[in-house]
Amino acid sequence: MRDQRIIQMARQLVNHSISVKKGEHVLIDVFGGGRDLARALIAEIYHVGGFPHININDHSLLRAQLLDMTPEHMDAIAQLDYERMKRMDCYIAIRGSFNVNELADVPAKKMNLYSDNYGNLVHNHRVNHTRWVVMRWPDPSMAQLAKMSTEAFEDFYFNVCTVDYQRMEKAMLPLVERMERTDQVKITGPGTDLTFSIKGIPAIKCAGVCNIPDGEVYTAPVRDSINGVLTYNTQTVYQGTTFDNIRFEFKNGKIVKATSSNTERLNEILDTDEGARYIGEFAIGVNPDIHHPMNDTLFDEKINGSFHFTPGRAYEEANNGNKSAIHWDIVNIQREDYGGGEMYFDGELVRKDGIFVSDDLLALNTENLKV
Numbered sequence: 001m002r003d004q005r006i007i008q009m010a011r012q013l014v015n016h017s018i019s020v021k022k023g024e025h026v027l028i029d030v031f032g033g034g035r036d037l038a039r040a041l042i043a044e045i046y047h048v049g050g051f052p053h054i055n056i057n058d059h060s061l062l063r064a065q066l067l068d069m070t071p072e073h074m075d076a077i078a079q080l081d082y083e084r085m086k087r088m089d090c091y092i093a094i095r096g097s098f099n100v101n102e103l104a105d106v107p108a109k110k111m112n113l114y115s116d117n118y119g120n121l122v123h124n125h126r127v128n129h130t131r132w133v134v135m136r137w138p139d140p141s142m143a144q145l146a147k148m149s150t151e152a153f154e155d156f157y158f159n160v161c162t163v164d165y166q167r168m169e170k171a172m173l174p175l176v177e178r179m180e181r182t183d184q185v186k187i188t189g190p191g192t193d194l195t196f197s198i199k200g201i202p203a204i205k206c207a208g209v210c211n212i213p214d215g216e217v218y219t220a221p222v223r224d225s226i227n228g229v230l231t232y233n234t235q236t237v238y239q240g241t242t243f244d245n246i247r248f249e250f251k252n253g254k255i256v257k258a259t260s261s262n263t264e265r266l267n268e269i270l271d272t273d274e275g276a277r278y279i280g281e282f283a284i285g286v287n288p289d290i291h292h293p294m295n296d297t298l299f300d301e302k303i304n305g306s307f308h309f310t311p312g313r314a315y316e317e318a319n320n321g322n323k324s325a326i327h328w329d330i331v332n333i334q335r336e337d338y339g340g341g342e343m344y345f346d347g348e349l350v351r352k353d354g355i356f357v358s359d360d361l362l363a364l365n366t367e368n369l370k371v
Contacts, residue, residue, distance in 0.1 A: 003036070005158045005162075006036050006037050006040050009037065009158070009161065009212075010037060010040035010041045010044045011044055012162070012208070012212075013041065013044075013092055013133055013212065014041065014045055014048060014050075015048070016165075016209070017092075017133040017208060017209050017210070017212065018090040018091075018132065018209075019131065020050040020089075020090055021048070021049070021050070022049030022050065023049060023050070023051075024050045024051070024089035025050070025051045025087060025089050026041075026050050026052050026088065026089065026091070026092060027054075027084070027088045027091050028042070028052055028054050028055070029055045029091065029093045030054065030056050030057060031057045031093070031094065031095045031096055031097065032059070032095070032096025032097045032098055032137060032139055032141070033094075033096040033098075033137045033139040034094035034095075034096050034137035037094055037137065038094060041092060042054070053088070059097060059098075059099070059102040059103060060098075060099075060102055062102075063102055063105075063106055066103070066106050066111070066114055067106060067107075067110065069110055069113060071113060071117075074113050074117045074118070075117055077117075077118070078117045078118045078122055081118070082121045082122050082125060085122050085125050085130070086125060086129075088130050089130060089131065090130055091126050091133075092132070092133055092134075092135075093133070093134040093135065094137050095134065096138075096139040096141070097141050098139065098141055100141060100240070100295065101237075101240050101242070103240030105240075106240065108265070108269070111239045112268075112272045115272060116272065116273065119325045119326070119327075120325050124313075127315065127316070128316050132210060133209065133210055133211065134212075134298065135211065135212035135213075135298065136157075136212075136298050136299065138150075138153055138154045138157040138158075142157075142294070142296060145296060146294040147294075156289075160289045160299070163213070163215070163288065163289055163369070165207045165214065167369060168207045168208075168214075168215060168369055169205060169208075170363075171286075171363035171364050171368070171369060172207060172217055172286070172364065173205070174360040175203070175284070175361055175364060176203045176217055178345060178350070178358070178360065178361065179198060179217065179219055179345070180202065180219075182199070182346055183198070184196075184199075184344075184345075184346050184347070185197070185198055185221075185343070185344065186342075186343075186344040186347075187230075187307070187341065187343050187344075188341060188342045188344075189231075189332070189339060189340060189342065190231065190341070191229065191230075191231030191247065192228075192229060192231050192332070193228045193229055194227075194229065194230050194309075195225075195226070195227055195228055196221040196222065196225045196227070196253075196282070197222040198219050198221055198282065199222060200222075201219050201220050201221075201318050201319070202219065202317060203217055203218070203219040204217065204218050204317050204318050205217050206218065211298055211302075212298075213287055213289075213290065213299060213302055214287070214302060215285060215286045215287030215288075215290070215302040215304075216283045216285050216286065216301060216302055216308075217284050217286070218281050218282065218283035218284075218315070219281075219282055219283070220279070220280055220315070220318045220319065220320040220322070221279050221282050222320060223253050223279075223321055223322050224252045224253035225252075226250040226253045226279060227250055227251060227252065228249075228250055229248070229249050229250070230247070230248045230332070231245070231246070231247045231332075232245075232246045232247070232330050232331065232332050233332055233338055233339060234293040234331045234332065235293060235295050236295070236297070236300075236331070237295045237296075237297075239269065241262060241265050242261075242262075242295065243262055243265075243266060244261035245259075245260055245261055246258070246259075246260040246266065246330060247259050247260065253278050253279070254277050254278060255270060255277040255278070255311065256277075258270055269326060269328070270311060272325050272326050273323075273324050273325055273326075274324075275312060275313065275322045275323045275324030275326075276311055276312050276324045276325070277311065278311070278312075278324075279309055279310060279311060279312075279322070280311070280312050280313045280327060281308070281309075281310035281315065281318070282307065282308075282309055282310070283307060283308050283310070283329075284306075284343075284351075285301055285303045285307065285308070286302070286364050286369065287302035288304055288366040288370045289370075290302050291303065291304065293331060300329075301329045301331055303331060304335075304366050305333055305353070305354020305355065305366075306331050306332060306333045306334065306335075307331075307332055307334065307343070308330060308331045308332070309332070310327060310328060310330065311326065312324040312325075312326035312327040312328055313325070313326065333354065334351070334353060334354045335353055336354070340353040340354075341353065341354070
């Protein structure tokens with residue numbers, strides 16, 4: 001018998017996250033596992049009168065393809081997928097991985113070729129011209145990253161992905177309003193002393209529409225306003241490589257010095273293009289059921305008491321003008337159990353040690369979102 005939680009999730013994705021309407025075309029993009037959810041999505045899309053399209057991906061095959069990829073070949077692939085994406089009204093990505101490091105030994109030049117051509121063309125169109133939602137699938141690889149049994153992780157996964165998003169969305173409104181009237185942001189913590197402006201850039205609430213799991217409010221810093229130093233305290237996996245202890249030094253918005261457990265590879269990524277050394281997103285995580293990192297961006301960026309500061313491309317909804325082939329969400333957790341930290345809006349302390357202290361934002365603290 002099919003897991004009823006999968007059917008419930010398919011209904012949530014189709015009817016809430018992307019609101020499929022009769023006659024619309026929906027691309028279901030499957031990476032790794034997730035076939036059961038894909039089948040449930042197909043049924044639900046047909047049920048509401050839409051037309052499902054399926055694309056199956058395999059990172060081991062992508063690796064083999066990238067190793068001998070030429071620019072002409074990459075351009076042809078990107079153009080073909082772009083033409084398909086232009087015909088889609090909606091997009092659902094089910095992202096899993098049998099090996100998160102499958103692309104680790106693909107040369108940087110090949111990965112940059114892929115990111116620059118495919119990312120800029122296909123995914124830029126998807127982000128800006130379709131109703132989309134991206135989610136992970138709880139396969140054994142993810143359970144290993146979370147240091148949990150597969151069954152326990154599945155239970156955690158469905159709890160995290162089906163929180164009360166309506167309550168969360170309502171609680172986010174004061175934070176959106178506060179951010180949109182803020183000019184200067186200051187963030188301090190172990191190895192971190194950072195200042196930047198968010199003046200004039202919209203703040204966007206994310207409560208179960210574009211990502212599952214969800215739980216963040218994002219904007220972007222004014223591109224050249226960032227100064228200081230930021231030390232991230234979580235691991236991150238990007239383009240198949242795992243990084244620890246990432247530290248950025250900023251001068252007038254640009255990352256002028258970058259170090260990590262793999263400094264050479266880190267700087268190769270930041271040298272992808274000009275925009276890769278500038279920040280395209282600043283976001284605050286509030287999901288009440290996600291407490292610790294597991295090397296999966298869609299989960300880690302929603303950790304309660306966290307923020308992420310993203311090298312690369314800005315979203316059009318909160319656009320600071322930064323363009324890049326990359327968009328790398330790297331997370332810092334400010335809760336006391338991760339070393340603490342403070343966040344100030346125009347000189348006022350609004351969050352300390354990952355807990356909101358301003359009266360208008362208290363509803364976003366974990367104990368209030370879980371009531």
